Amino acid sequence: xxxxxxxxxxxxxxxxxxxxxxxxxxxxxxxxxxxxxxxxxxxxxxxxxxxxxxxxxxxxxxxxxxxxxxxxxxxxxxxxxxxxxxxxxxxxxxxxxxxxxxxxxxx
Amino acid sequence: xxxxxxxxxxxxxxxxxxxxxxxxxxxxxxxxxxxxxxxxxxxxxxxxxxxxxxxxxxxxxxxxxxxxxxxxxxxxxxxxxxxxxxxxxxxxxxxxxxxxxxxxxxxxxxxxxxxxxxx
Numbered sequence: 698x699x700x701x702x703x704x705x706x707x708x709x710x711x712x713x714x715x716x717x718x719x720x721x722x723x724x725x726x727x728x729x730x731x732x733x734x735x736x737x738x739x740x741x742x743x744x745x746x747x748x749x750x751x752x753x754x755x756x757x758x759x760x761x762x763x764x765x766x767x768x769x770x771x772x773x774x775x776x777x778x779x780x781x782x783x784x785x786x787x788x789x790x791x792x793x794x795x796x797x798x799x800x801x802x803x804x
Numbered sequence: 805x806x807x808x809x810x811x812x813x814x815x816x817x818x819x820x821x822x823x824x825x826x827x828x829x830x831x832x833x834x835x836x837x838x839x840x841x842x843x844x845x846x847x848x849x850x851x852x853x854x855x856x857x858x859x860x861x862x863x864x865x866x867x868x869x870x871x872x873x874x875x876x877x878x879x880x881x882x883x884x885x886x887x888x889x890x891x892x893x894x895x896x897x898x899x900x901x902x903x904x905x906x907x908x909x910x911x912x913x914x915x916x917x918x919x920x921x922x923x
Contacts, residue, residue, distance in 0.1 A: 727908075727909075729908075729909035729910075731849075731910070733849075738899060738913040738914065738915050738916060739841075739849065739901075739910075739913055740910060740913070741910060741911050741912075743850040744907070744911070745907075746907070750911060780848075782848065782849050782910065784849075784910075786908040791863045792851065792863060792865060792866075793839060793841075793851035793854060793908060794851070795841075795848060795849045795850065795851060796848075797848050798848040798871075800847065
């Protein structure tokens with residue numbers, strides 16, 4: 698199973714950033730999102746399409762339907778600059794699958 | 805506080821072996837599934853291996869199957885990754901990460917241990 702992310706997304710401060718994760722009927726899978734800042738380990742941002750772990754602000758949200766899952770970050774701040782990865786479980790091959798990652802740049 | 809601390813990385817020649825460890829603290833390891841995930845320099849995340857809470861289910865990425873072996877000792881709160889027949893393309897930062905029981909998302913990660921394979 699392959700999941701595809703755009704290599705980069707740019708957004709002005711205060712605007713909304715939307716990062717997509719595409720895959721065949723991905724809407725039927727649970728999609729999880731991670732944020733990784735330079736030199737740091739990844740951090741879970743969203744689980745099971747739209748769940749937020751404790752400590753993750755409400756301006757971070759996720760959705761999933763059809764062939765596209767989307768991570769939305771409202772009111773983007775300079776501190777949101779990072780790489781973002783989506784992840785699913787492929788039940789056919791019994792493997793964890795990560796997207797290639799999207800670099801978010803705050804203009 | 806949940807902590808995962810990897811160790812055992814280093815420089816090894818192609819064809820050699822290494823054993824990575826991941827020491828867990830602040831939670832009961834036996835209640836969690838665990839995975840190893842690696843990241844080559846400047847590249848994205850690549851899942852390596854998964855082991856269920858009681859080692860009943862073990863899965864590997866195609867790129868490491870037959871060369872790597874994941875195991876765990878819940879009594880010692882430690883996860884392992886035995887890496888044999890190492891290749892230059894195995895060079896990466898290796899993270900251990902936990903997944904809640906019944907889930908496949910990774911809710912806590914270690915800081916990683918670096919493996920460098922010289923060709």
